[in-house]
Amino acid sequence: MYIILLGTAGAGKSTLAGELRSVMEETGGNVAIVNFDPAAEKLPYDPDVDVRNYVNIEDFLDKGLGPNGSLVSAVDSLINYTDKIRNEIDKFKPDFTIIDTPGQLELFSYRVGGPLVLNSLIYNDKAVVIFLMDSIFFDNPANMVSILTLASSVNTRFKKPQINVISKSDLLSEEVVNEIIPRLHEEGYLESLLRDFKELDGYTLSLSLSLARALYEAGYFGHILPVSIFNELSLRNLYGQIQDILTEGEDYKVYDNE
Numbered sequence: 001m002y003i004i005l006l007g008t009a010g011a012g013k014s015t016l017a018g019e020l021r022s023v024m025e026e027t028g029g030n031v032a033i034v035n036f037d038p039a040a041e042k043l044p045y046d047p048d049v050d051v052r053n054y055v056n057i058e059d060f061l062d063k064g065l066g067p068n069g070s071l072v073s074a075v076d077s078l079i080n081y082t083d084k085i086r087n088e089i090d091k092f093k094p095d096f097t098i099i100d101t102p103g104q105l106e107l108f109s110y111r112v113g114g115p116l117v118l119n120s121l122i123y124n125d126k127a128v129v130i131f132l133m134d135s136i137f138f139d140n141p142a143n144m145v146s147i148l149t150l151a152s153s154v155n156t157r158f159k160k161p162q163i164n165v166i167s168k169s170d171l172l173s174e175e176v177v178n179e180i181i182p183r184l185h186e187e188g189y190l191e192s193l194l195r196d197f198k199e200l201d202g203y204t205l206s207l208s209l210s211l212a213r214a215l216y217e218a219g220y221f222g223h224i225l226p227v228s229i230f231n232e233l234s235l236r237n238l239y240g241q242i243q244d245i246l247t248e249g250e251d252y253k254v255y256d257n258e
């Protein structure tokens, strides 16, 4: 079973990969981590499987591509190695495999290559997407709409069960944690925040209101979970939600939009 960590650059994916593995292994599970970032330089964990052993970002840079184009091409080229990578993962016989992806989110939210490669790797196995929404986006309601719209875009690409995590939640104010986040799923709440927020020009307000309405109408507020690596309970809550979706009780298909 796969846990795919996705999110904007610096949202905390790699750090969460290592911390989540520790919490998951406390209960006796066997967890493998795959570094899926061909351009990663330093990782805060020791990867069990590493795509840097299959593609070399320098080869793409040498062909004259810039750093962003090189990463896109390097990830696309992983399609040639997904069988080998899966075999390598299977040798660990993991209960769960965490995939740590690059922060260049366009790979997974707008292009076809990223989802294609990951779906080829996952093949017939179950998978959950953890989308990390950096806490910096929760400073005002227009930014909340932007990041939730991006989360919904990832969801339409992958069509997998998805938990939207607010990462680095230790950096949020108490008001946001205790009063705003718990109410986000209430129909119309985000729109009321937008109307009360006086700093938006007319165009931004009108566009944000329409997007917020569309998110509610699509029923997009299922799982939003604040998580901090400094709060072990939040990591255990995340693990609990992953288990609910992948292993326990409720039918996996309930979350599967396919």
Ligand SMILES: Nc1nc2c(ncn2[C@@H]2O[C@H](COP(=O)(O)OP(=O)(O)OP(=O)(O)O)[C@@H](O)[C@H]2O)c(=O)[nH]1
Pocket (backbone or CB within 6 Å): 007, 008, 009, 010, 011, 012, 013, 014, 015, 016, 037, 101, 102, 103, 104, 167, 168, 169, 170, 171, 227, 228, 229, 230
């Ligand atoms: N305060 C706080 N900082 C965090 C938390 N999680 C990660 N960070 C910090 O956020 C920064 C970025 O973390 P990474 O794990 O490298 O983020 P990433 O999403 O893997 O970044 P890219 O791979 O470059 O996209 C690091 O300085 C981490 O120490 C958290 O829960 N709280």
Ligand SMILES: [Mg+2]
Pocket (backbone or CB within 6 Å): 013, 014, 015, 037, 100, 101, 102, 103
């Ligand atoms: Mg990273």
